[in-house]
Amino acid sequence: MNGPLSAATIAVALLLAAWFLLRAALNRAPSRFDLLSTLAFSALVAVLVIVAVIGLFDGTRPTETATFCGYLITTIAFAPVAFYLARLEPTRWGNLILGVACLVLPVLVLRLQQIASVTGA
């Protein structure tokens, strides 16, 4: 796992989570800006996952490769799913979905780092 990229993803996710939760608390539906930032964030996560997948092919693999791949798939799919659900829900709850998703993603990234650090060589 790329350390700086992971850290950046976690930082952006937490910032966005705070923003979306604030928007939900203020009873705002996801705006165009909110949805676009979710898409931009999805792109950042996708870069992280792609870098991790490339890392699988040149270097030591984590002991639990299957689990690692499962987490990678979940991670790359998470923000797009939240985006899709938030578009279906044009109320404050759409922003709450985005906020929850941005809170879960740092956990996923931390778990990925944890699994990647166990190479068992």
Added chain:
Amino acid sequence: MPDSAPAKSRPTDAALHTGLGRVLLFVYGVFALSASARAGVQIATHFSEAPTAYLLSAVAGLVYIAATVGLAIGGARGRRIALTGCSIELAGVLIVGTLSLADKVAFPDATVWSGYGSGYGYVPLVLPFIGLWWIWRHRPQPPSTTG
């Protein structure tokens, strides 16, 4: 899409009908998937190391799935499924949480309920309460004669 489905096809207390309910379903769904997937991998790769913990994970996953479906469909049957699911979750997280702290030998590997769900940010401890609150808030109203 839930929005385009005819309204009469779903009971009015189905969580899919309201925004907050959809958020609840989203969180429940994430937990249903993560608990089941984790159990699946554990059972497939190293079942013999800690059969109790892994079977427990699988049961937890199934219970989360049942509760998610129950909350989603609503109605008398959905309420019963969701109530059962949320009750088992609450009992599970309390019992397994206590046992995992008291008897580490029986639970050598983590489950979603170990340490009261501490590995999952205590969300497993909070979720059943939110689910039960949801069921309670959407309980059938007795026909009112007052007013």
